Amino acid sequence: MMDRISEIATSMADRPGALLPVLHAIQDEFGYVAPGAVPHIARALNLSRAEVHGVISFYHLIRTEPPGNKVVYLCRAESCQAAGGVALEQHAKQKLGIDYHQTTADGEVSLEPVYCLGNCVCSPSVMVGDKLYSRVNPDSFDDLIDS
Amino acid sequence: MNSRVFVPADSTARSLGADDVAQAVAELGQDVELVRNGSRGLYWLEPLLEIETAQGRIGFGPVNDTQIADLFKDGVPDASHPDCLGLVEELPYLKDQQRLTAARVGIIDPLSIEDYCAQGGFRGLATARELKPADIVQIVTESGLRGRGGAAFPTGIKWQTVLDAEADTDSALPDYRGQKYIICNADEGDSGTFVDRMIMESDPFVLIEGMVIAGLAVGAGLGYIYCRAEYPQAFNTLQTAINIAGDAGYLGDFQLEVRKAAGAYICGEETSMLESLEGKRGLVRYKPPLPAISGFFGQPTVINNVISLASVPIILDQGASHYRDFGVGRSTGTLTVQLAGNCARPGLVEIPFGISLREVLEDYGGGTRSGRPIKAVQAGGPLGPYIPPEKFDTALDYEAFKEIDAMVGHGGIVVFDDSADLGHMARFAMEFCTVESCGKCTPCRIGSVRGLEVIDKIRGGEDADNNRILLKDLCQTMMEGSLCAMGGMTPLPVLSIMQHWPEEL
Secondary structure (H helix, E strand, O other): OOOHHHOOOOOOOOOOOOOOHHHHHHHHHHOOOOHHHHHHOOOHHHHHHHHHHHHHHHOOOOOOOOOEEEEEEEEHHHHHOOOOOHHHHHHHHHHHHHOOEEEEOOOEEEEEEEEOOOOHHHHEEEEEEEEOOOOOOOOHHHHHHOO | EEEEEEEOOOHHHHOOOOHHHHHHHHHHOEEEEEOOOOOOOOHHOOOOOEEEOOOOOEEOOOHHHHHHHHEEEEOOOOOOOOOOOEEEHHHHHHOOOOOOOOOOOOOOOOOOOHHHHHHOOOOOHHHHOOOOOOOOOOHHHHHHOOOOOOOOOOOHHHHHHHHHHHHOOOOOHHOOOOOOEEEEOOOOOOOOOOOOHHHHHHHHHHHHHHHHHHHHOOOOOEEEEEEOOOOOOHHHHHHHEEEEEHHOOOOOOOOEEEEOOOOOOHHHHHHHHHHOOOOOOOOOOOOOOOOOOOHHHHHHHEEEHHHHHHHHHHHHHHHHHHOOOOOOEEEOOOEEEEEEEOOOOOOOEOOOOOOHHHHHHHHOOOOOOOOOOOEEEEOOOOOOOOEEEOOOOOEEOHHHHHOOOOOOEEEOOEEOOOOOHHHHHOOOOOOOHHHOOOOOHHHHHHHHHHHHHHHHHHHHOHHHHHHEEEHHHHHHHHHOOOOOHHHHOOHHHHHHHHHHHHHOO
């Protein structure tokens, strides 16, 4: 994995402000950016390890642990709250038995809060991977988890 | 002749089953030409299937895939079909709008450059290529266009500053010597807003055209679009559109790249966005220097919102006065209102400034989705104050909203019905700031945490009167002492709730 990470980072090193695109590319391939990748990225981009770690820890959507098979992004923003989002949030945590930023024990589902998916016309919204779901209620939430 | 049938591929329409509808149409085996357009923005009708007729496009919606075989059982349905909504452009919601910026949204195949050109695309750019940079800036200034991202700063003045600024030719970073930049802020993080997403998914060429014009106007050869990671479809559509426009020669020497954000709300703040684009933590910068003087890697940089840039082509094409003649006072042109939350007819409403909030909420929005009375609306995103019904007669323009201590912002309006717990929303405003503060300045980083604690005490009945005084004092400190709008405006929703619904806290 680390050889490949060095390869990705080196191949993108010439781009201005390359770090965020590099982190995305690594996460797209492996699902997360392992803490052990930090020195390899730092070396390829001529940055300090602190700088790389600082960026990784700043951005909500960069993960440092392997995600579940399904990553469920549940919108917590105002529009979704206006349309039943709080009840959905409680249901989701109860149904999965986990809190935000956690993965179910069987490794199936990770639950992440998100602040707006731009789908405010059909609140509450949920995104699983890249797929968007509209007007989600507890029943339809169960369907998309169980399917 | 084949009938053209339109099924939106907008991400919201797809979340409502538009892909299944499109597949059902494709499997009919009839002589139809299927076009995947964007959404018109009449979202309660999505998936909205449209059929081209001699009179115009007729609509059916919302439809699902199981209805398609029946709908087409006697051939392509016409306007006499009982389920037909009639001509889509005659629907009252759409008919009374002034679609200038979103003129093509929902009409064309987003990635068809032929469609784009047939609907007036690249005419503004053709005009701009004949003009001197200063003349382009002059036209944009005369149009009165103000930044649609939220701050409403005059776009022409910003461009003039960048045009007048000298790019540093002995920068320590050789790659950036003598360069100016155009950066599009497509980090649309405000809840209740989605028009940037619609433009990027449904009419990406208009944004590209606007950026190329901006480049000509200020002498910038490089552009970046900083697109939210939460908008995967917009990101992919833009990348494809840039390649198509480049291959067709429309970019000229201008180089354009889409960059993906990583879920930090603060990166919608322009200096934080610059840091992020430079590959750093999204910490807000001190201003001055303004990004127009010293922005991306220290060089003069135009930073505009998607809608601001997407409004430029029509201004160049139709002239400054055409655009300026819409709107009122210093709020010229059109506002892309986005109705969201608990709203019966949510969607995109592009109208001239000056129409009252009540007209938008009632005539367009049709009240709440739940059918209950409206208790409040929040306009201008998570940092915008909550507005009570007695203020709904206020005109939608920057100055009138300011007079009632509200903000237009990016034009998003989130509707809450009478079951909403606004005390909880005040708490959420502080909680959001604890999550999203970049941490650089103390009033925002610590103030939001203390604010959350104090609100919990008030709601828990712990020395409520004194804690209310403390909360107001804390809000004052955050507003006056924060570096940027995140900490500076988080108190606005809180204070508006304390003022109008004191019992809810």
